[in-house]
Amino acid sequence: MLSPKYFIEQLKNKNIDFFTGVPDSLLKSLCAYITAEALPENNIIAANEGGAIGLASGYYLATGKIPVVYMQNSGLGNIVNPLLSLMDKEVYNIPVLLLVGWRGEPGEKDEPQHIKQGKVTIPLLNAMGIKYDILSKDEAACKSQLDIAVSQLNDNKEPYAFIIQSGTFSDFNLEDNTVEQFSLSREFAIQKIVDALEKDAVIVSTTGMISRELFEYRELKGQGHKRDFLTVGSMGHASQIALGIALNKKNHKVYCFDGDGAALMHMGSMPIIGNMNVQNYVHILFNNGAHDSVGGQPTVGLQIDFSAIALASGYKNAFSVDNEKSLEKVLQDIKEATVPTLLEIKVKKGARKNLGRPTTTPIQNKEAFMNFLSQLK
Secondary structure: OEOHHHHHHHHHHOOOOOEEEOOOHHHHHHHHHHHHHOOHHHEEEOOOHHHHHHHHHHHHHHHOOOOEEEEEHHHHHHHHHHHHHHHOOOOOOOOOEEEEEOOOOOOOOOOHHHHHHHHHHHHHHHHHOOEEEEOOOOHHHHHHHHHHHHHHHHHHOOOEEEEEOOOOEOOOOOOOOOOOOOOOOHHHHHHHHHHHOOOOOEEEEOOOHHHHHHHHHHHHHOOOOOOEEEOOOOOOOHHHHHHHHHOOOOOOOEEEEEEHHHHHHOOOHHHHHHHHOOOOEEEEEEEOOEEHHHOOEEOOHHHOOHHHHHHHOOOOEEEEEOOHHHHHHHHHHHHHOOOOEEEEEEOOOOOOOOOOOOOOOHHHHHHHHHHHHHOOO
């Protein structure tokens, strides 16, 4: 395995010390080390990967130095446009070193949403004309790869990618000096909400821990999963999936279970929801200020006012709670509130260690969900 310290020191020796991107579980230790060692302005966790490419481009234009953008391979989709229409050698010819976590690597066991991404990671880089290498776990080999990469970045002024396999980096953990801000756990809040919802209510839940916790609670209660669409991939798009359903099932409440990282990733979706003036839409946002599923790296979720953003986007009501008593009250209030409505629930970071994953496949989930929707008038 590579030491994150060794890898970052090799980059610094080559005058590379600016990082931006969206955290990934395969890069968890590397991102933690960067967070511990880099100045805040030299490690910016972006809203989405495309935004990180924009940041990296601005950094290069201002300094002439090579930036680093880190991401999970699912984020390649978010960077296709800025890579090809901004950084490409036929446009502005801007270099960037891409660190891409290889979820769903062929031959490795992974979740369904990652398998397809894993298969197309290398073909997608080839299609974009981006030179790449699979980063070695050996220090000497890694150093040689970095020499080649940086030489190409300097000579050709175009993107170069390292594909990062599982187990490439040794463990590095940040010291957690944060004081717990909130009493509610996300899982407890989900359970309270599920218990309070209308029997025919529809739920669309975002990727990560939220869908896993919802699935397990339905299992515990023996309720089945037909009313829930578990968005296991496509981070940031659950709110628009929910909107598409709400517009076509107008006699039934549709609840989007969202996360702060996902909402930030594609925040432009909120004005669309608000301006469609849909009368059966409730947007529930669990905000812990972290990318919980990929190592707990921070978001800006707790530094912004989601309620004000929702109201400015056209939502008719917005509530924010951070304790059980307030949550119980607002769950009654939102049933009578004019919609679309946002409910932000501030929760503490983390999930229980034995939290499972959905035991149904995405296609089984889709088919049961569509069958349930077909019976709604």
